[in-house]
Amino acid sequence: MSQERFQYDNAIVKLFIRATVIWGITGMLVGLTAASQLVWPELNANLAWLTFGRIRPLHTNAVIFAFVGNGIFAGVYYSLQRLLKTRMWSDALSRINFWGWQLIILSAVLTLPMGYTSSKEYAELEWPIDIAIALVWVVWGVNMMATILNRRERHLYVAVWFYIATFVTVAVLHIFNSFELPVSFMKSYSWYAGVQDALVQWWYGHNAVAFFLTTPYLGLMYYFVPKAAGRPVYSYRLSIIHFWALIFIYIWAGPHHLLHTSLPDWAQSLGTVFSIMLIAPSWGGMLNGLLTLRGAWDKVREDPILKFMVVAISAYGMSTFEGPMLSLKSVNAISHFTDWTIAHVHIGGLGWNGMLTFGMLYWLVPKMHSTTLYSKKAANFHFWISTLGILFYALPLYWAGFTQYFMWQEFRPEGMLKYPNFLDTVLQLLPMYTMRVVGGTLYLTGAIVMAWNLAKTSRQGSFIANEDAEAPALETVRGRLPGESIHRWIERKPMPLLVMSLVVILIGGLVEILPTILVKSNIPTIASVKPYTPLELEGRDLYIREGCNNCHSQMVRPFRHETERYGEYSKAGEFVYDHPFLWGSKRTGPDLHREGGRMPDSWHYHHMYDPRSMSPGSIMPRYPWLLTDDLDASNLAAKIEAMQTLGVPYPEGYADGQAQADLEAQANAIAANLLDADIECAPQKEIIALIAYLQRLGTDINTPVAENTVAP
């Protein structure tokens, strides 16, 4: 067999490593800013683009897609070439992948603070960027699959299975969740409405965690942990079972984000049940990681890289156990909408993704520069400070979650809420929020020390952009070999492997989503629920622009303490015109689904100008620009027509003039109403539209004609 000579492309890995470090620190800094604003709301300096509602999505997008995303690419580009004994198929595609991804991130950094958002969590970016994401993702996938097809290694290692599943699933999730109708350049409406939109969103959101934060990182774990430890992988058959079980079961669990909401009961229960079944497949990965270190624990003691990896895998095991517990209906009743969820995701994010990335970078950078780590001491310092940072971050938030829930649900014996004022339950949490800021600072400090250490390391070594390697060419084999197991066979068949992964991940999504969309009885319609008026629609778009849904839910759950606090619990039929849905996932402020009519217009006016004037101590940002800026209703006709396309029953030809006239009439009425309260406000100001929307929220079921008719 003749040896073939080729070179590994290290330059692309280096690019991605740099991006990982830079965006990681950026994303954490944005997160720290957002966290600090919850303690000191004036930290946003009254700048619209710095308000919590706009930078919270920036933080999540930056750490997920920029930090972890670049981390995935760095690790995949390094390991894939070596696991397949070939250079990446196309250097050009590799570069397009890199620069395309950075441009997408940059556009997110610009557009999210500007208020261009679709409001759907972890999918906030607007439609032109969504298209760019799909294209760049496919570029990566094509480059990867072509590399796999041109490999010199017959079988695909378990890490590569995970990469393939990641590629195919994220593509499916992203495309289906991003079905949206463009209204203008940077504005669109989700194709789905209300309950269906919520289900699709959390099918996506949950599996973004699964297939962006978990499966690719499991792939990286399968490469970098055995490499760093110099040990064989513990169990090949555990790899097989947990890989297929994981990707099959994970996809079903999305509805556990919507427990006790208007989602049909059967879908909620499926979400819970598959979450329980998910424990073992998730832990399969943890076991294979930790048990690979069997016999190498003496190395763990000395090697900061392995320490990072051990904590990462432990955190993975913990959050994948906690997740199913949070999916039990009774536990979810406590955790949902509170900081418990935030603590949970940060164990996963800071622990699993962060620590594994750090371990990987500390291993990769010296290796690629043929040197040793500049300072082991600094790496150890990084390890300890970030571990401590995670504890300081998570523990206070767990406590905040329990505290707030107890205060929410506490009744006086006379039968009324003990803390009817939501703000009382928020103020109780401020010490915990302060401790969280401390934890975040520790963690960020560690990351900065790492950046310095890695820069020093690369400077002291010499970078090998193209690493020489040789391997024999692969001979073609047709059909199954005698004695070859089915799985061994599929391991050398990349395209069937890809198709099989696709089939496996599609099952759960189809079973849950199709009936919710197609079977009418899942969403009983309510006759009195009508489309938003033009002004309310514009107000709703302002609500989305300001990111109100990041702190306010619009989903009253069927619990006594919620119906006492907010009013009648939310019904599926109330959301049929909500493109997109705005249920939210966290209540830093109170639920707003029954906000309509609770407070006078003048209260909202004062409250938006300065929340603390109406609610002393409130941590909500000020929105003074809403009072001074004119509403841009230039796209109104396009918006109405888009809504009509999506099935919202505005009268024929409503967009031509009548909509604008209605908008002005309603605005004038609100302005007159404000004038009664001695507030002079021109009817074309943004605040008027927002008030119109807020006063409409949740009121339809109270209108006199409200006869709840269930569709046959």
Add this chain to the structure above:
Amino acid sequence: MMRYIKHHLSSMDGIEIWPLISLLIFFSFFVLLFVYVMRMRKGYIDEVSSQPLNDSKGTKATLLLLLLGSAPSLFAQEAAPFGTHYGLSDDVWIVMLGSTALLLTAMIIGAMGIFKNLVEHLAEVKAKQQAAVVASMFVLTDSAFWGLVTANLFLMGYLLLVMRNIRLVSKELKPQIQPEPEAQAVAEEARVKQPSMWAVIWQKLNAHESLEKEPDLLLDHAYDGIQELDNRLPPWWLYGFYVSIVAGVIYLFNYHIFGYAPLMDEAYEIEMAEAAAETEAYLASLALNVDERTVEYVLEESRLNQGAGLFAKHCKACHAADGGGGVGPNLTDNYWLHGGQINDLFTTIKYGVPAKGMKSWKADLTPTEIQNVSTYILSLNGTTPLAPKDPQGDLEEPAQPKGSEANEATASL
């Protein structure tokens, strides 16, 4: 069964102190952990010990069976007879461990019950001594209780895990003292002869092969130098997987087939009915169920004080701290939009005037509190606020308090 247990513990009221205690336990655990780590200079590292056992190269086709959801028995790998430390088979070990876990859980629940009774008893004693019950921030419901138990168990579990890892990794903080080769050999021999009980349990749970036997398990492939072993699936993991699948099916059946557990809407109806009954019973027992027809204007210091407190908390945002008005009308003059007698005020506060921005307070305030805040508002009549709002509504005669006694009280204020 869970329902039975929940019912058994359904009333957790009165254990106000529990969250604090659990916090205390939790943080002391955390502190101990750090003390432990810091003092770990000479800690003993319990290497993951392994016992020789027969090799079994089980079937690899389990994957397809998994996807087909076939019977667990098809999954099971060929059972390998274990080394007979303590003369027990691995199934016995698993049963024993499982029972221990159950027992521990039961003990925790039992301890909670005892604790609950104790606190209730103390509260009773206290109540006899002084009528006013100390207000507490937390009252636990059963779901909250379960949440706390789960949360704490889970946090402790995590910390144990972290502790174990930290213990292992922190060893590098100290210089290793190399024992004499001979002593080392003796120690090694002793270790092999007498593995600790934990090591044996760990080995049984995972069905490890010994590290020495590892070369036999190496599969004949390597990827970029990474080799793979053909270890059995850890039995605890495999059986845990089966259990979770069974538990999932039971959960589903419980809600959707047998209907033992109520679905959302039904659960809500039950919760509301129970609460209504409880509230009704409580109010009946207190006989302070005043309403807009029976309320009377009586000036008493305690009433005014409570009324003033409530006013400062809820009303001043709109009516100003001194009642001079703001978003809402002036409450100190003789002009009233919705009537100026105590019954009118009671009605306005209780039901609100939503059209004009006055919310209904009946969900926030008890009837007595509405009565007291109304009383306080009437007592403001005739005072001079800092920035009085112009009069709104109709002129009315000022309301007169009942009884001369009360008038004296006003005079003394």
